[in-house]
Amino acid sequence: MTLSLLALLISGCTQSESSVVREVPIQQAWQLEPGQQVGEHRIAGGLGDISIEMRGDRIYAPFDGELQPNNVPNCYVFSSPEVPAYIFRLCGLERPRLGAVAQGSAMGSADFLGFATLRRQPDGHWTMVEPASDVLQRLLDPDAMQVGGGEE
Amino acid sequence: MQRHSIDSPSIHPLLLGGLFLAFLGLMLDFRSVLPFNTSAAPPERCQGDVNHEVVLSREQLAQLLTVPERDTKQRVQEIVGAPFCSLQSLQVRAGIAAERQVYPLAFDPSTRLVILYEGDEYAGYRFSFQ
Missing domain, CATH: 3.30.1450.10 (Beta-lactamase Inhibitory Protein; Chain:B, domain 1)
Structure with a gap:
């Protein structure tokens, strides 16, 4: 009885919306995509993903935003109201902190991080674009947002 | 005899204490205390x-x-x-x-x-x- 009450309280108190899987319809349809299985092995990254050797280091929120699970297994979607028209897919994230995340706070860690930048299309699809180093730097260094803004 | 104690309907006081502490831990949000987090950050300037x-x-x-x-x-x-x-x-x-x-x-x-x-x-x- 105590246990069921505890379970009820936990499920009621934490991460209700944040654990909802965010499906991202991607415009480019490739034969081989992350999440697919080839023989006994799963594809971890595909065309459009930048793979970064993280060696277990932390990954930080580049802006105030939200981290949600993605329909691709082992991948997560970061989005921010401060950056309209774009979302970021992070694959390989371990111990992810789902839900609202503040800029510069840790979102998890990774051995290898697969990073993709997706831009919203007028038809509601998302298209993979070439990521810029600005956002990637913010993901890897919580103090990177000071660059450019704090020079005067 | 050990099996008997596991099947017992009443929860061991130690287990109950542990549950209480775990529950307390879940209720408290340490994220705002830890240095790497700034949950209360104002929106981008x-x-x-x-x-x-x-x-x-x-x-x-x-x-x-x-x-x-x-x-x-x-x-x-x-x-x-x-x-x-x-x-x-x-x-x-x-x-x-x-x-x-x-x-x-x-x-x-x-x-x-x-x-x-x-x-x-x-x-x-x-x-x-x-």
């Missing part, structure tokens, strides 16, 4: 000039929502006018500068609309809740 009198009306917002992504910046600016302020310029995709402009909502001052342009192109909007 304005860069450059701030036009304090700028707010977006319901009519302007309704009109903006009819503009499709990829339309011109000029079309959007004819509807919304000059912004309250701009956020730090950055590149989201390589080689293209993203310009972000902010408009507080007249009917909901705690919400602001952020519009993103790339060159002369309107890329999209999002609401930012404070």
Whole structure:
């Protein structure tokens, strides 16, 4: 009885919306995509993903935003109201902190991080674009947002 | 005898204590205490000039929502006018500068609309809740 009450309280108190899987319809349809299985092995990254050797280091929120699970297994979607028209897919994230995340706070860690930048299309699809180093730097260094803004 | 104690309907006091502590831990949000987190951070700061009198009306917002992504910046600016302020310029995709402009909502001052342009192109909007 105590246990069921505890379970009820936990499920009621934490991460209700944040654990909802965010499906991202991607415009480019490739034969081989992350999440697919080839023989006994799963594809971890595909065309459009930048793979970064993280060696277990932390990954930080580049802006105030939200981290949600993605329909691709082992991948997560970061989005921010401060950056309209774009979302970021992070694959390989371990111990992810789902839900609202503040800029510069840790979102998890990774051995290898697969990073993709997706831009919203007028038809509601998302298209993979070439990521810029600005956002990637913010993901890897919580103090990177000071660059450019704090020079005067 | 051991099996008997496991099957016992009453929960061992030690287990109950552990459950209580675990529950207490779940209730307390340590994230705001830890140094790597700044949950209470204010929204991204304005860069450059701030036009304090700028707010977006319901009519302007309704009109903006009819503009499709990829339309011109000029079309959007004819509807919304000059912004309250701009956020730090950055590149989201390589080689293209993203310009972000902010408009507080007249009917909901705690919400602001952020519009993103790339060159002369309107890329999209999002609401930012404070």
